[in-house]
Amino acid sequence: MNSFRLVSPAFKKFKRVFSHRSRYILSILTGGSALIAFLIYYGLYRFLDYVGRAPMLGETFGPILGGLLVSKLLEMLFLTLFFMVLFSSIIAALSSFYLNEELPTLMASPLPVGMIFRSRMLLMTIESSWMVVVFFMPALYAFATALQANWPAYLIFPFFLLFAILLPNLAGGFTALSLAAFFPIRQMKKVFQFLSILVLTGLIFFLRSLEAEKLLNPSYFKDISQYILSLQVPLIDYSPSSWLHQASMSLFRNNTGEALSQIGPLALLSLAGLVFLNLFAVKFYRESWQKSMEAVDNQVLGLEWLRRLMLWPFRWTNPVFRVIASKEITNFVRDPAIFSQIFMMAAIVFVYGYNLSILPLKDIPSLYSGELNDTLVFLNGPFIGFIIASIGMRFVFPSISMEGRAFWAVKSSPVSPRKILSTKLALYLLPMMALGIVLCMVTNSVFKVSDPILMYMSYFNVILITLVITSLAIGVGAVYADFSADSPLKIAGSYGGFIYMLLSGFYIINLLVIEIYPMYRMFFNRFYMARGSSGLLLVLISLILLLASTAIWVYIPFRKGLETIENYEPE
Amino acid sequence: MNQNEPVIRFCEIKKQYGNFTALKSVSLEIFRGELFGFLGPNGAGKTTLIRILTGIIQPSAGQIFIGQHDLFAQPDKAKALIGYVPDRPYLYEKLTPLEYFEFMGGLYNVAQERVISKGEEMLRMFDLWDRRNELIESFSHGMKQKVAMSAAILHDPQIFVVDEPTVGLDPKSVKLAKNFFKQLIADGKTVFLTTHTLTVAQDLCNRIAIIRLGDIVALGNMSELQRRASLPGNNLEEVFLKITEEELAQLPEII
Numbered sequence: 001m002n003s004f005r006l007v008s009p010a011f012k013k014f015k016r017v018f019s020h021r022s023r024y025i026l027s028i029l030t031g032g033s034a035l036i037a038f039l040i041y042y043g044l045y046r047f048l049d050y051v052g053r054a055p056m057l058g059e060t061f062g063p064i065l066g067g068l069l070v071s072k073l074l075e076m077l078f079l080t081l082f083f084m085v086l087f088s089s090i091i092a093a094l095s096s097f098y099l100n101e102e103l104p105t106l107m108a109s110p111l112p113v114g115m116i117f118r119s120r121m122l123l124m125t126i127e128s129s130w131m132v133v134v135f136f137m138p139a140l141y142a143f144a145t146a147l148q149a150n151w152p153a154y155l156i157f158p159f160f161l162l163f164a165i166l167l168p169n170l171a172g173g174f175t176a177l178s179l180a181a182f183f184p185i186r187q188m189k190k191v192f193q194f195l196s197i198l199v200l201t202g203l204i205f206f207l208r209s210l211e212a213e214k215l216l217n218p219s220y221f222k223d224i225s226q227y228i229l230s231l232q233v234p235l236i237d238y239s240p241s242s243w244l245h246q247a248s249m250s251l252f253r254n255n256t257g258e259a260l261s262q263i264g265p266l267a268l269l270s271l272a273g274l275v276f277l278n279l280f281a282v283k284f285y286r287e288s289w290q291k292s293m294e295a296v297d298n299q300v301l302g303l304e305w306l307r308r309l310m311l312w313p314f315r316w317t318n319p320v321f322r323v324i325a326s327k328e329i330t331n332f333v334r335d336p337a338i339f340s341q342i343f344m345m346a347a348i349v350f351v352y353g354y355n356l357s358i359l360p361l362k363d364i365p366s367l368y369s370g371e372l373n374d375t376l377v378f379l380n381g382p383f384i385g386f387i388i389a390s391i392g393m394r395f396v397f398p399s400i401s402m403e404g405r406a407f408w409a410v411k412s413s414p415v416s417p418r419k420i421l422s423t424k425l426a427l428y429l430l431p432m433m434a435l436g437i438v439l440c441m442v443t444n445s446v447f448k449v450s451d452p453i454l455m456y457m458s459y460f461n462v463i464l465i466t467l468v469i470t471s472l473a474i475g476v477g478a479v480y481a482d483f484s485a486d487s488p489l490k491i492a493g494s495y496g497g498f499i500y501m502l503l504s505g506f507y508i509i510n511l512l513v514i515e516i517y518p519m520y521r522m523f524f525n526r527f528y529m530a531r532g533s534s535g536l537l538l539v540l541i542s543l544i545l546l547l548a549s550t551a552i553w554v555y556i557p558f559r560k561g562l563e564t565i566e567n568y569e570p571e
Numbered sequence: 572m573n574q575n576e577p578v579i580r581f582c583e584i585k586k587q588y589g590n591f592t593a594l595k596s597v598s599l600e601i602f603r604g605e606l607f608g609f610l611g612p613n614g615a616g617k618t619t620l621i622r623i624l625t626g627i628i629q630p631s632a633g634q635i636f637i638g639q640h641d642l643f644a645q646p647d648k649a650k651a652l653i654g655y656v657p658d659r660p661y662l663y664e665k666l667t668p669l670e671y672f673e674f675m676g677g678l679y680n681v682a683q684e685r686v687i688s689k690g691e692e693m694l695r696m697f698d699l700w701d702r703r704n705e706l707i708e709s710f711s712h713g714m715k716q717k718v719a720m721s722a723a724i725l726h727d728p729q730i731f732v733v734d735e736p737t738v739g740l741d742p743k744s745v746k747l748a749k750n751f752f753k754q755l756i757a758d759g760k761t762v763f764l765t766t767h768t769l770t771v772a773q774d775l776c777n778r779i780a781i782i783r784l785g786d787i788v789a790l791g792n793m794s795e796l797q798r799r800a801s802l803p804g805n806n807l808e809e810v811f812l813k814i815t816e817e818e819l820a821q822l823p824e825i826i
Contacts, residue, residue: 319676319677319678319680320677320678320680322677323673323674323676323677323678324677326670326673326674326677327663327666327670327674330665330666330670331663331665334665334706335665404661404663404664405659405661406661406662406663406664408627408655408657408661409662409663409674409675409678409722410678411626411627412625412626412627412650412653412655413650413675413678413679414646414647414648414650414651414678414679414680415647415678416646416647567629569622569627569628570627571659571661
């Protein structure tokens with residue numbers, strides 16, 4: 001028996017997720033994932049390639065300063081990755097080390113505690129990092145291509161990334177073990193879920209405050225030396241993320257020897273951390289696990305006024321709607337893991353609005369034209385769609401899973417599964433739609449949209465996108481429901497969450513493709529004043545196609561979710 | 572509803588999980604005012620039948636009538652007549668007991684005043700009044716069981732379905748639960764319960780069915796079961812063991 005054998009039940013559970021899916025669906029999803037990864041990779045590569053040349057800074061300084069800019073962006077990415085993995089690992093460690101259902105059996109067995117700990121550590125590392133790696137990998141390879149890395153760099157880089165993942169996980173594991181010795185573990189998990197959101201929110205503001213867009217404009221700086229200096233100074237000195245950044249830059253610039261020597265401190269620190277954490281765990285893990293068994297939650301938390309305020313409008317709705325809304329809102333307010341995410345979502349919304357407000361469209365006369373502005377207004381709907389989708393992933397997607405093992409109570413009641421799902425859909429659609437429309441109003445005012453057709457179209461797009469995204473969140477959330485999950489973060493970060501985001505992206509592409517012709521027609525008419533029934537007919541066909549495809553996108557996930565819930569057999 | 576009319580009617584209920592047959596073809600009638608015990612060894616199919624009866628899972632074949640209503644054709648009407656307490660009382664952990672009652676009351680369309688008055692009465696009866704403002708997540712198994720039992724009675728169901736009601740309860744609570752079931756019967760309700768605590772079944776039940784490997788192997792009141800086992804005067808435990816072992820012995824090539 002070794003630590004790998006102890007994690008095999010978790011792998012088998014993961015395998016079962018795929019085993020009952022049809023090969024056809026799986027291959028579509030795999031193809032879709034590969035396509036999205038490629039789009040991230042290629043889109044970012046083209047962007048970095050342009051930034052790397054920085055033509056607006058002239059032929060001499062452009063490539064030099066552009067290279068520094070690319071390097072700065074990579075550093076920001078590594079810093080984000082480090083903090084994301086660090087906090088996610090602390091939360092995953094608290095779950096995996098102390099709250100896992102298998103632990104009482106394992107602890108009662110004659111297995112050495114070090115072996116049990118290593119198996120939990122392995123699970124925790126995979127749980128906290130797999131999604132980050134999946135999403136960051138295409139982006140990181142885009143940097144490699146933009147910096148003209150040779151093929152060995154692509155092979156070596158995953159090992160660099162391994163150290164970059166391992167170190168924050170070790171720090172997370174060590175933090176969890178230390179905290180468990182002093183504090184009730186369930187409360188600690190909540191505190192860290194809250195803290196992680198605050199830190200990530202802070203990180204969003206920190207990265208935004210660096211004002212990367214100014215780096216493309218030397219006129220912001222007193223002189224060129226200060227400008228270059230500002231690009232060369234690391235964001236945080238002597239940090240693992242800056243070591244990884246330096247080593248990766250050397251690797252991507254094909255200085256493999258230098259890269260290996262620069263990754264040395266990170267590798268040594270990771271290996272030393274591994275040994276140290278193992279020794280620490282052998283000594284303290286069993287004791288801290290026993291302590292964690294003693295802690296319980298017992299009182300209603302604060303924010304009762306907020307709960308009552310949020311429940312107030314539902315007093316006049318029908319009883320089923322009222323009690324389901326009441327339960328969802330109560331869960332939301334009393335679970336810090338859920339409500340704290342509001343901060344992060346607010347930060348994302350704020351940064352999005354701020355980014356739009358500082359777009360230098362009108363400062364660059366050679367670039368500015370009404371058409372560019374209008375194109376951005378057209379693309380704004382889909383961008384809002386991505387924000388709504390990420391909010392849906394955090395709040396709506398987990399809502400079916402969060403019924404948990406208590407779902408028997410609903411299933412044995414006279415309320416049909418259809419009613420349950422449609423109630424949840426209506427309940428979440430209201431705030432999602434309101435947010436989408438407010439975002440659209442604010443951004444339309446930033447763009448100073450003058451064309452009424454375009455303005456109505458942007459609202460129309462946001463309404464359609466929100467409708468589909470909410471239905472997808474409920475439907476896919478039901479199909480991939482995990483009623484045994486203890487945290488909404490875990491549910492949002494699951495395979496089902498990934499599928500939901502993927503499908504949301506597909507619908508947005510679907511909408512853009514269908515609307516391209518009406519947009520083209522609008523611009524065409526503006527320039528050539530053309531009028532003709534054939535164009536109008538095609539616009540009408542596009543509209544019908546869009547409405548029909550939207551209806552299908554709303555219906556199918558809802559239907560699939562409903563079938564899953566109807567056939568679901570609670571424990 | 573007529574006293575002699577069955578309030579629950581199972582008609583050839585079958586449940587298949589792949590190659591495994593959980594229920595072979597169960598047909599059974601339970602009458603109004605009965606406290607019906609459904610017994611069987613582990614894995615015999617008791618919980619499966621209860622889950623089918625409460626509409627949580629679908630049978631592979633067969634029909635169930637609750638009063639006049641077909642459970643699968645008119646689930647809303649049929650389920651409204653049932654109050655269910657599962658063997659493992661998983662509840663919404665972030666709610667207090669009173670909030671949980673409000674939730675359950677809403678699902679069964681019960682007036683809020685009734686939910687509050689009945690809920691408070693049940694909390695007092697089960698000694699949970701002092702814990703009424705605490706989250707359910709801090710409750711022990713037995714306390715959750717009491718909350719589930721209280722919630723199941725809020726809509727004044729005609730049929731009370733209870734899976735392993737005494738597991739996790741302390742002796743005082745077991746006595747309370749037993750009295751509670753007796754009171755339900757006195758009020759003209761029907762109770763369908765499964766238990767492994769055979770003394771509880773013997774004390775309470777008017778009729779008992781014993782299921783073994785998905786088939787009902789014995790059905791009747793205590794004296795009928797004693798006759799069936801050829802053990803007149805013996806207690807239910809001996810009768811149960813005799814019947815289930817007999818059935819096992821008759822199965823060729825299994826043991």
